[in-house]
Amino acid sequence: MGIITVKTLWDEGAKALSLTVIAGEQYLDRKLPETAMNRPGLALTGFFQYFANQRLQIFGLAEFTYLKSLSDKDKNKRLTELFEQQIPGVVVTRNRKVPPEIIDLAEQYKVPVMRTPMVTMNFVNECTVILEKLTAPQERIQGTTMELMGIGVLLRGDPGIGKSETALSLIERGYSLVSDDVTEVRRTSRGRLVSWASEVTRYHMEIRGLGIIHVPSLFGVAAIRRQTELDLVIDLKKPTGNEDRTGIYPEMVEILGVEIPCITLPVRSGRDMANIVEVAALNQKLKELGHDAAKELDDKIIDRLTRGRVRHG
């Protein structure tokens, strides 16, 4: 993703962050080169050798208290120096009255100034989450996402292989739909994958022969989930005879640079795919708890076989 503007943040977070524009509304399209925030306290003391001028500048209680301690002349000088650094935007927290000097400078240097009733710490936390979401690597993937007991499963496969039918059976078993056929995936800063549905088609499914259905209307709100972390990818394929038979050497796929376990399931008519996906998810949960059944059985067999060699040899 390229550089975002202050407007991007405004569009996404104005409501959640209770932001209002105090000055420079027409300059909201200023670029926000670093998607982070800076408390300009140190800069206001006149120290500009290291100043994060590419970040959103947050004026909180500390900044205002310090400004109050300055003479009008010094206050004006320091604020002018700050705005000369081509800062992308200013946010005033705690609904503090914005000093007229800042409003004048905002117009002069074409910088948007916003205000929020939030306490600085809460604002910074919330805003960090929103900025991270805006800049996280993101991809649209062909596949259906389900959430089973806290395990996020992405079902992939050629059109018509039965992704939606499998999802429907899983919903009937009490699990939740996240997205049908088209899944948005983003990578979090912790290196996890999160998937959700596109806004327009969210919570709808297309079932061949039936057409489009609205899942929460038919199955209740428990049948849907807004988003889930992905733990497992399941590829539905026509049988090749070359499927994994032990599960000891799991395949991995890479999505947005994150390695994630991948199981290939052969689809035969009459095979209860939902049941198998359910077991696969449970088994993945078990593995994440550190209990790899296939590996443990193999270790046990190897131990018996090699001790047998001593006994027989």
Next chain:
Amino acid sequence: MAETEMVKKFKVLNEYGIHARPAALLVKAAGKYECDIFIEKDGNKVSCKSIMGLMTIEGYPGSIMTVSTSGADAAEAMAEIEELFVNKFYED
């Protein structure tokens, strides 16, 4: 359809014997053929198409296994299974 029957004995040559990985290789190879394939050791006879069966017959390293195939493609199946035994299941 010509029915062929074959019986051969093989020694388990790899270090760990018939554990999950070799068992999976045998099952995959056997699954490609129509014919019946059995493996026998010490009076225990299991289908070579069953991974759970193969893991229970205790194919110790150095033990002797009797493989029998019967059906139209018995010879081809035997050849492929022989290859796995001879090549130590591509382990070591």
